[in-house]
Amino acid sequence: MYLFVLKIILLLTLNFNNIYQISTKCIEEYIVNNQNYKFNLDQIYDYREDKFYINIHYVKLNNRQIASSSTLPLITIKKEKHNSHSKVIYLTFDDGPSKLTLDILKVLDEHKVKATFFVVGNKVKQYPEITKEIREKGHILALHSYSHDYKKIYSDYESFINEMEYTQNLIYDVTKYKSYIIRFPGGSYKRLNIEFYNLLKEKNYRIYDWNISCGDGIGKNKDVETIYKNATDYGTHSRIILLMHCRQSDNATLCALPKIIEFYKKEGFKFETLDKCEEDYIFPFK
């Protein structure tokens, strides 16, 4: 409860124009000054420097819109009628498939959880059988460009879209599954803007960055303990998109994975795939 009030206060110190984050909405009801209010509360998330961003719309239960967030009497929020939206984690693996992906699949199978694989087109071409295996095991295939070459992908919008479409077709040829879920190589930060976003939406793409990274994508000294520590340091998140990799070199991630899954199971998280996530999750635009 106090955390909620704190977040609202943080909200009021932020400029609404800087909030671009959209994520799954949940409806919550509160009693404010002895009146019922229904909140349509977007997921709170933090992004760099531990700042909280929140996007909130609320209506009185009689559907009369309240004009501005500052009209909310903060301190008098007394009671949460129900505040128990479930904790969800989306495990995501980028840059595969590789032979190591098969070992990742085994671990996921053993723990009976499903994940989302952002695959690279040229590797789909190289490993069609592994791509197929990902799908057959019930995981979700998603698009992560064809070349993973930043210079090519980000030279213009068309190149980016062409690479995604080409990869989409490659996956379809192998699995008969058409994926519209995409992730920008390196993340969308400083690469996505409203014009580009609208183009991607015309193509029906859903875009996902992440809010926790296990850190296996950065630096050479990847050890299992550090990866585990990064991956499980989830702060206040109740919906986690965890970034991991499954290249041939990601053996440390493979070793940390069972412990990471066990940790989140103990913490009460439900494991989902990103096709079940209703809205984009993107970093703020540049």
Ligand SMILES: [Zn+2]
């Ligand atoms: Zn990548």
